[in-house]
Amino acid sequence: MFSPAASRNVKHWLFGYGSLIWRADFPYHERRPAAIRGWTRRFWQGSHDHRGTPGSPGRVVTLVSQTGTLCAGIAYQVAGDVFEHLDHREKNGYERVAVDIHLDGERGAGPRRVPGVTYIAPPGNEAFLGPADAEQIAAHIARASGPSGSNADYLFELAAALDALNVEDRHVTELASRVAALEKAS
Numbered sequence: 001m002f003s004p005a006a007s008r009n010v011k012h013w014l015f016g017y018g019s020l021i022w023r024a025d026f027p028y029h030e031r032r033p034a035a036i037r038g039w040t041r042r043f044w045q046g047s048h049d050h051r052g053t054p055g056s057p058g059r060v061v062t063l064v065s066q067t068g069t070l071c072a073g074i075a076y077q078v079a080g081d082v083f084e085h086l087d088h089r090e091k092n093g094y095e096r097v098a099v100d101i102h103l104d105g106e107r108g109a110g111p112r113r114v115p116g117v118t119y120i121a122p123p124g125n126e127a128f129l130g131p132a133d134a135e136q137i138a139a140h141i142a143r144a145s146g147p148s149g150s151n152a153d154y155l156f157e158l159a160a161a162l163d164a165l166n167v168e169d170r171h172v173t174e175l176a177s178r179v180a181a182l183e184k185a186s
């Protein structure tokens, strides 16, 4: 696990691809659209503490290694102590992983690559649920909820945040339209 918390006074780049895109409950110096290569966003992680419960976990995103892919999100420039806060917020199977972050260019400049950190829940962690058909994942999300709210709201917030960034993620849009249809039908 990458461990930048020791260097509290140094600025680090943090890459967010899930709830960090729309919910940054920590101070940051800069927020920039960004992407990382070789990873894909998937609703394959169980949530026992936010969008589900230990008896009935929700499904939230993690990153899955996939050559040739690009995952778009948001990069934050933060102080090292922000990781202590996030380690607690995301304690349900996520680990800090060092990644190269491609920051979108600013004021006509090209993209810039910086070293950074993201949180990944790897296969085999205690809450990992893994792949399933879109129909099964959508049905799971439609019925789950936990202390942070409904699993469906988490999915809809993510879909809206990606839309606002002009990011197309077919896994997310397909699930959002399936869950919306399930809600309409119920």
Ligand code: BEZ
Residues within 6 Å of the ligand: 015, 016, 017, 018, 019, 020, 021, 061, 062, 090, 094, 118, 119, 120
């Ligand atoms: C994120 O939004 O990048 C994130 C997702 C899951 C756990 C921690 C962070």
